[in-house]
Amino acid sequence: MKKVAFVTGAGQGIGKAIALRLAKDGFAVAVADYNAATANAVADEINSHNGSAIAVTVDVSDREQVFAAVEEARTKLKGFDVIVNNAGVAPSTPIESITPDVVDKVYNINVKGVIWGIQAAVQAFKAEKHGGKIINACSQAGHVGNPELAVYSSSKFAVRGLTQTAARDLAPLGITVNGYCPGIVKTPMWAEIDRQVSEAAGQPLGYGTEQFAKRITLGRLSEPEDVAACVSFLAGPDSNYMTGQSLLIDGGMVFS
Numbered sequence: 001m002k003k004v005a006f007v008t009g010a011g012q013g014i015g016k017a018i019a020l021r022l023a024k025d026g027f028a029v030a031v032a033d034y035n036a037a038t039a040n041a042v043a044d045e046i047n048s049h050n051g052s053a054i055a056v057t058v059d060v061s062d063r064e065q066v067f068a069a070v071e072e073a074r075t076k077l078k079g080f081d082v083i084v085n086n087a088g089v090a091p092s093t094p095i096e097s098i099t100p101d102v103v104d105k106v107y108n109i110n111v112k113g114v115i116w117g118i119q120a121a122v123q124a125f126k127a128e129k130h131g132g133k134i135i136n137a138c139s140q141a142g143h144v145g146n147p148e149l150a151v152y153s154s155s156k157f158a159v160r161g162l163t164q165t166a167a168r169d170l171a172p173l174g175i176t177v178n179g180y181c182p183g184i185v186k187t188p189m190w191a192e193i194d195r196q197v198s199e200a201a202g203q204p205l206g207y208g209t210e211q212f213a214k215r216i217t218l219g220r221l222s223e224p225e226d227v228a229a230c231v232s233f234l235a236g237p238d239s240n241y242m243t244g245q246s247l248l249i250d251g252g253m254v255f256s
């Protein structure tokens with residue numbers, strides 16, 4: 001019987017790369033996204049390459065939807081072993097531009113979405129009568145404040161705190177909780193941050209990337225697959241003696 005992994009925000013970008021990688025690792029994958037079309041396309045891609053996947057439509061900011069989606073995956077894929085709370089949003093928010101609406105939007109998805117994912121996974125692991133692995137999307141921006149990303153950066157600091165706390169709370173149930181902290185990854189999210197930062201500075205596209213990239217020791221932006229490789233480790237047995245960690249996969253932007 002295949003182990004089952006549930007990946008949120010798996011319709012594109014890092015989540016898609018994680019879903020494809022975990023399928024290659026032998027997991028049956030629930031491709032969860034609020035964009036049904038992209039989730040279906042990723043699930044089709046996995047199934048057409050001899051993998052096993054279903055698409056699940058969910059808005060991670062809605063607690064009831066998250067519980068229903070996890071239960072749907074557990075029932076249809078016949079098990080539940082790993083959740084990757086990957087979905088996130090990252091609008092550019094220079095301090096003086098911050099509004100209640102943008103704070104609610106980012107925190108509802110990036111922070112509450114992770115809490116609901118953790119809770120729903122715990123319920124599923126209990127129903128399966130075993131422990132499991134919870135893996136949360138953090139960021140290098142959750143280790144050091146990033147310019148013009150105050151709301152996003154603070155939401156990722158919160159995810160790192162949640163990861164540590166949940167690790168302590170859930171260890172007695174045989175559940176590990178870890179996070180991954182990418183740097184700049186070539187996805188639609190990054191393209192949009194670059195556009196907003198470049199535009200705010202009155203500079204051409206690519207200016208935002210140039211500013212952030214100066215901090216990358218390895219001298220290149222990362223591919224979604226760089227991140228998926230680390231998540232593969234966190235989802236598999238080689239990380240069994242790790243919990244509460246948020247791994248930097250940022251090419252050396254931050255040293256901690």
Ligand SMILES: NC(=O)C1=CN([C@@H]2O[C@H](COP(=O)(O)OP(=O)(O)OC[C@H]3O[C@@H](n4cnc5c(N)ncnc54)[C@H](O)[C@@H]3O)[C@@H](O)[C@H]2O)C=CC1
Pocket residue numbers: 008009010011012013014015032033034035038058059060061086087088089090109137138139140181182183184185186187188189190
């Ligand atoms: N791209 C980057 O440079 C970095 C990204 N990250 C984090 O990695 C994660 C994935 O980022 P990317 O792939 O770059 O983003 P992306 O914007 O390219 O893809 C995000 C996916 O999440 C889905 N999504 C957004 N809100 C959702 C919601 N409420 N419910 C369900 N699905 C939702 C979108 O439909 C999309 O498929 C995010 O948590 C992000 O903060 C962290 C560090 C760097």
Ligand SMILES: CC(=O)C(C)=O
Pocket residue numbers: 090138139140141182183184193212
């Ligand atoms: C978007 C993000 O998390 C970065 C640049 O670290």
